[in-house]
Amino acid sequence: MMKKLVLSAVLAGLMGATAVSAADLTVAMQDDPDILDPHRANTFVGRLVFASLCDTLFEIDTSLAIVPRIVSEWTWSEGDTVLTMTLRDDAVFHDGTPITAEAVKANLERAMTLPESNRKAELASVSGIEVLGEHEIALTLEAPDAAFLANLTDRAGMLISPAAFDTPPAGGVVCSGPYKFAERVQNDRIVLEKFADHWDADNYHFDTVTFRPIPDATVRLANLQSGDVQIIERPAPNDMATIEGDSNLVFDLVTGLGFYGVNFNMGNGERSQSPINQDPRLRKALELTIDRNVINDVLGAGTYPPAYQPFSSASWAYNPEFDGGGRDIEQAKALMAEAGHETVEFEILYANNSAMQSLFELVQAMASEAGFQIALRPMEFAAYVAEREAGNFEVSQFGASGRIDPDGNFHRYLACGSAGNVGNYCNDELTALLDKARTINDQAERKALYDEAQTIAAEDLPALYFYYTPRTWAYRANIEGFTSYADGVLRLAGVKMAD
């Protein structure tokens, strides 16, 4: 009897104190973000935190159209080189100082000149900043830059209180978002608390928002099932059925802007000399062996949208005409024979994780049917990045997290001399089209240029696309108002938790 009493007392004690208030939200992410300074940060997961912590000049809606945020109105000059922005007059930083045109100027200058800034490329076209009034500011661009506003919807357009540029709280930042920084324990949690003076405070319903890095997808899901966290990022595709079968949980999927595939070493050192890199017919043959639907079904459990071009269906630049016709082994063999090869050997370099490992094993198997003999070279991530940069690869994993403006998905990776073009592919005609598309603000005109560029890329085939990044989420069923965006960022406006 005594034993029983003790046991139940212990159990009761163990169970106590796990109740969480409906006003406290915990979000589990795949990684721990790097530095919480929007001008210096690099990681994708950092953007999830910034969306609640730091307001941006502009914002996107679910269709990726640019909408006002701190900027309430804007106009472009004739020729699209001067952007005049009017700021909201009721926005303040977390330290209480108002957001003025001077503060915006100081932020843009910091992002453009700070030695460690990773925003320089995004703001490279700015040649002058002029404060016109307390809440009015004009930016002069060297040349029209179509991606410019899209860049200002992300970290390049985030505002830090100038008074706290050099004196941030330990591990945090003083921004102006709906939640302010409270605490950070590296590798454990980032805690934000509601900023009552935010101009849109009524639309944000949590007292605190905690971001926790939980790298293992199974463990992330277990934490969601137990109720320790309420929203998880990127659940594993093979857990989708479990989540959908649980009435306490909701699964959410949108096609993202990023992609996965391979790119070829077209001119970076000796290894660009192998047949697959020299002859576009062989690359076309390889393309014909890959069945994207199999990749989607087998690896993605239906969550990996098949990809044939750098723009996903979420982007306005996407053109269904470039989606390939599917698998054709006979035609692949014919192309190889035409190029004078019965078998073609090459090596694929990729970062060693289970998703990429199974993807390239599948690619290896599918391509072998036409006579491709693919050697797989998985490397640990840091080594993989260095090998890619050094040109020490024939064919490499190719992926991008995707940008709102199509320029970030195409120019960066395939224009001559671009920073992300590790295969040194260079086609002057294609580069000229991509350069031109950067300078035009009219979407229809730009789309025509991207279509033309895609036609060239489809002949040269410097890269193959296999699937678009799925943006998946799972959350507790009592979360209301959750909206997913193609950029994979968590925006908490209107999100609340029922008791």
Add this chain to the structure above:
Amino acid sequence: MLQLIIRRVVVAIPTLIIVSMLIFGLQRMLPGDPILTMTAEESNPEVVAFLREKYRLDDPMPVQYLAWIGNVLRGDFGSSIRTGLPVTEMILQKLPITVQLATMAMIMAMLIGIPAGIIAAVRKNTATDYVANTVALSGMSIPNFWLGIMLIMVVAVQWKLLPASGYVPLTQDAWLSIRSMLMPAFVLSTAVAAYLMRHTRSAMLGVLNSDYIRTARAKGLLSKTVILKHALGNALMPIVTLSTLLFGDLLAGAVLTEQIFVIPGFGKLIVDAVFTRDYAVVQGVVLFTAIGFIFMNLVADMLYILINPRLRHPQ
């Protein structure tokens, strides 16, 4: 005694110099670059060049080494390339977490392993012995990540008894801190408990066959007294030594457990640092550990002398 301490400290200096050179050199032999790894998709040649300059990555290796060791001698372990935080601060933040985890795991392992070993020895070749041995063998062979995930699924998800993951500092909420550490500590303790059980069993078997135990029994002492006082007292010596050694293993081996239960500890710190080529952090952590081990050895030597009078006058 003072002489011994001085001698040990002097002997430790070349060891530390060699360790410092090894960790510095070996790490740089790995392919990969900290700046490229960190900037990855966003890499901008200008920023990469600035950061390489800032962290002196383009200097010749000996120059980099001397700069680093010079700072270490002044008590500055440098700062992380990835987070910008001072390495010393990162170590001091993570170490107590892993020490708490390892201590709880050690206590559990001793509470499970030693009694199980005694029972198995006393009931040698009975069903109890076989069960204890089978459980011990499972403890050694079940992978921590599997056991961890299973426990989370059952204890946290199904029964909702304990938090599924996370860490709460002891100073903030001691009870919650211990609760959230129970599962990870248990997972970490299984292998150690199994070792302790096996060793206790064999030590006890050796002692139980000796003459003085037979004498004690012949004197008509209670079986309990014979086993717990006379036999265990002598059998415990090798077990205490083993426990001390295993404690070091626990500190280093907590990586997987920390990963599954999302505990921001020492193990995770160094693994992340190696993967991102965060040189200063890896160097700092390894050097710190080396100093810790040398210090612990010194303490152990002194304790031996205090406990064992025969060692007090080596001449």
